[in-house]
Amino acid sequence: MGTPTAAQPTMTELLELLAAVGAAQGQDFAAAAARHGLTSMQAKVLAQLDGPLSMHALAERLACDASNVTGIVDRLQAHGFVLREPSPTDRRVKNVVRTERGRETILHVHQEMRATHAALDSLDETEQAALYALLERLRPIMEYPADDR
Amino acid sequence: MGTPTAAQPTMTELLELLAAVGAAQGQDFAAAAARHGLTSMQAKVLAQLDGPLSMHALAERLACDASNVTGIVDRLQAHGFVLREPSPTDRRVKNVVRTERGRETILHVHQEMRATHAALDSLDETEQAALYALLERLRPIMEYPADDR
DNA sequence: TATTGTTATACTCTATAACTATA
DNA sequence: TATAGTTATAGAGTATAACAATA
Numbered sequence: 435m436g437t438p439t440a441a442q443p444t445m446t447e448l449l450e451l452l453a454a455v456g457a458a459q460g461q462d463f464a465a466a467a468a469r470h471g472l473t474s475m476q477a478k479v480l481a482q483l484d485g486p487l488s489m490h491a492l493a494e495r496l497a498c499d500a501s502n503v504t505g506i507v508d509r510l511q512a513h514g515f516v517l518r519e520p521s522p523t524d525r526r527v528k529n530v531v532r533t534e535r536g537r538e539t540i541l542h543v544h545q546e547m548r549a550t551h552a553a554l555d556s557l558d559e560t561e562q563a564a565l566y567a568l569l570e571r572l573r574p575i576m577e578y579p580a581d582d583r
Numbered sequence: 584m585g586t587p588t589a590a591q592p593t594m595t596e597l598l599e600l601l602a603a604v605g606a607a608q609g610q611d612f613a614a615a616a617a618r619h620g621l622t623s624m625q626a627k628v629l630a631q632l633d634g635p636l637s638m639h640a641l642a643e644r645l646a647c648d649a650s651n652v653t654g655i656v657d658r659l660q661a662h663g664f665v666l667r668e669p670s671p672t673d674r675r676v677k678n679v680v681r682t683e684r685g686r687e688t689i690l691h692v693h694q695e696m697r698a699t700h701a702a703l704d705s706l707d708e709t710e711q712a713a714l715y716a717l718l719e720r721l722r723p724i725m726e727y728p729a730d731d732r
Numbered sequence: 733t734a735t736t737g738t739t740a741t742a743c744t745c746t747a748t749a750a751c752t753a754t755a
Numbered sequence: 756t757a758t759a760g761t762t763a764t765a766g767a768g769t770a771t772a773a774c775a776a777t778a
Contacts, residue, residue: 440712440715440716441712442708442711442712443711443712443715445700445703445704446693447715448703448711448714448715449693449696449699449700449703451715451718451719451722452604452605452608452699452703452718453608453612454722454726455601455605455718455721455722455725456601456604456605456606456608456609457605457646458722458725458726459601459602459605459725460605460609461646462725463602497606497610544595544598547598549724549725549726549727550598550601550725551594551598552724552725553720553721553722553724553725554594554597554598554601554721555594556720556721556724557717557720557721559591561717561720562591562592562597563589563590563591563592564713564717565597565714565717566589566592566596566597566600567589568706568710568713568714568717569600569601569604570600571702571705571706571710572604572702572703572705572706573600573603573604573607575698575701575702575705576604576607576608576611576698576699576701576702577603577607577698578698
């Protein structure tokens with residue numbers, strides 16, 4: 435056999451490892467956000483705001499109730515990270531947009547995820563491409579866990 | 584070239600995909616926990632309790648302050664999922680242990696992570712082994728994001 | 733002196749329900 | 756009638772600081 439064969443992992447082992455890596459990545463993100471005075475949730479909002487999003491669209495992206503978004507955006511706005519703009523086409527809608535400060539801050543947060551960058555940098559290009567291809571297969575299947583809710 | 588070559592992903596694309604899969608897995612876990620009346624954090628505690636753990640050891644595993652663990656364990660204990668036992672060797676220490684109900688419940692939660700199971704099941708054995716090997720490489724590097732804290 | 737667990741405090745995130753203004 | 760956003764409420768997680776019991 436050409437390639438050294440690793441022991442076949444059990445489903446449980448795979449689940450645990452995926453959870454461990456996911457948790458570590460989440461902590462890395464939260465720590466980077468905290469250095470900029472942001473909670474994890476506030477930083478996630480900034481990360482979603484590549485373009486303007488209504489409060490409801492934001493709630494959908496964050497997978498939480500719309501009533502929560504009011505408070506989270508309130509706090510971001512109070513510190514100058516985002517603005518609320520009235521929609522020109524629907525007077526009920528408010529579009530949330532990043533300020534320049536918000537844009538720069540979330541960029542720094544992502545850049546400062548040192549543990550995650552170090553881990554991914556430890557893979558060579560072939561391994562990175564393989565990991566990407568595998569995760570890309572999982573994403574569409576995992577993206578809709580919500581039978582109930 | 585023998586194998587079809589995927590486009591080389593950028594570091595940003597890899598980061599975003601890893602975050603998306605991690606978030607989806609976390610939501611799948613939280614939804615399964617909620618079906619059993621547990622919050623995500625409470626279920627994480629049950630998952631850690633393969634054996635007895637002191638309150639401080641539990642805090643370390645959960646990457647949160649020890650003062651939080653008091654309340655989380657209080658609520659688990661009030662619903663019969665865990666017990667506090669005095670340590671025989673150090674009278675300051677309380678060891679937290681799962682009850683039979685706690686053991687069965689966290690087992691069900693893990694079994695009911697349908698989206699995650701479906702995603703991993705969609706990979707054949709070779710792909711599962713490859714994913715496991717790659718994640719195993721990342722874990723030790725990501726596990727210690729806490730320069731600061 | 734240091735450590736373990738708890739309490740008090742203040743803040744954030746969370747869902748639910750009810751409200752308003754628009755559509 | 757339905758939708759967008761907000762408010763009020765109650766519960767849960769979070770860190771900080773202070774404390775009693777024990778090491």
